[in-house]
Amino acid sequence: MTDPRISAPPPLCPEADRLPELALAWHRAGRGAALATVVETWGSAPRPAGSQLVVAGDGAMMGSVSGGCVEGAVVHAAQAALAAGQGRLLQFGVSDDDAFAVGLACGGQIRVLVQPVGTQTLPEPLLADLVAMRAARQAAALLVDLGSLASRLVSAAQATGALADRFRSDRSGTDPGSTLFAGLHNPPLRLLVVGAVHVAQALLPMARIAGFEPRLIDPRSAFGSAARFPGEVILDDWPDAALARLAPMPAPRW
Structure with a gap:
């Protein structure tokens, strides 16, 4: 039995799969970074809950929260949140006509949480812990109270009840009647x-x-x-x- 070999870093490891890592790197490089996350959807929303977009202070972006419908508005809001040093909860509605105009099949509504790195809603140590858990292939959930925007990190081993079910189904979101959003970070299959x-x-x-x-x-x-x-x-x-x-x-x- 031999150890696995790898000749070089994987040639096609999409940056869109490494958004927490990218946000931490941009923040530490002094560029500023905010993570935008879809926390709730209604109708035929283009992207599911848990989808993310990372935005730098200079306007650079990676990822997607709507397939192109509202990314421009989210980038603008993320830059404003970075300047203010405060998180924001945004809501967008995309009509079927507007969606068709930009080449999408249908519209819907989404809520997007914007968390500037290094603020109360996403402290740098918390993001660093999440990145470390992802690197170690440890399943984690970033829990955010959508009222206060306070965040905490929970491992799969600590999860019980509905949160444990979310880990098993790999499904980010909020439970009915709750304001606690669970952003799942399961290791890739x-x-x-x-x-x-x-x-x-x-x-x-x-x-x-x-x-x-x-x-x-x-x-x-x-x-x-x-x-x-x-x-x-x-x-x-x-x-x-x-x-x-x-x-x-x-x-x-x-």
């Missing part, structure tokens, strides 16, 4: 690809773009080479040994 054939050369980058964490299994070094799969994690084991080592589902994802 691993996709195990057996056989370093030509189809796998296209499949692994596609899987990463779709949010999976692919692993390639093939004991044939000539097939599973860094030249054929640059940046991918390759296990030089037979499938039975590799699968036993990686312990795939049905073990709990956290």
Whole structure:
């Protein structure tokens, strides 16, 4: 049994999957950063609860909260929140006609929470703890009181009741009658690809773009080479040994 090999950082690790990390980096670089998160939706909203957009003080942005309908307004509000040093809770309605005009299938309504990093609503140490848990593949939930905008971090091991159910279903949101929003940060699901054939050369980058964490299994070094799969994690084991080592589902994802 060998250790997995990786020749270089994965070539297609979307920045949109690393928004908390990007927000922390921009904040520490002195650019300022605010995280905008969809906390509630009605109708046919383009993006689900938990979707995020990170905005820098200079207007740079990454991610999406509406598929293009209200990003401009959210960026403007995020810059204003950064200047004021206070979080904001925004609400937008997009009619079907307006959505169609920008190329979307239908409209809806969304509420977006804007949290400037380094303020009471998102202190830097709290964000750093979240980033560390994500790096360690530990499932975490950022809980935000939508009244006070106060935040705290909870691990999956600490979760009970409805929050534990949210971890299992990987579903961010608020429960009926509650003002507590749970933003879920489960580690990405691993996709195990057996056989370093030509189809796998296209499949692994596609899987990463779709949010999976692919692993390639093939004991044939000539097939599973860094030249054929640059940046991918390759296990030089037979499938039975590799699968036993990686312990795939049905073990709990956290």
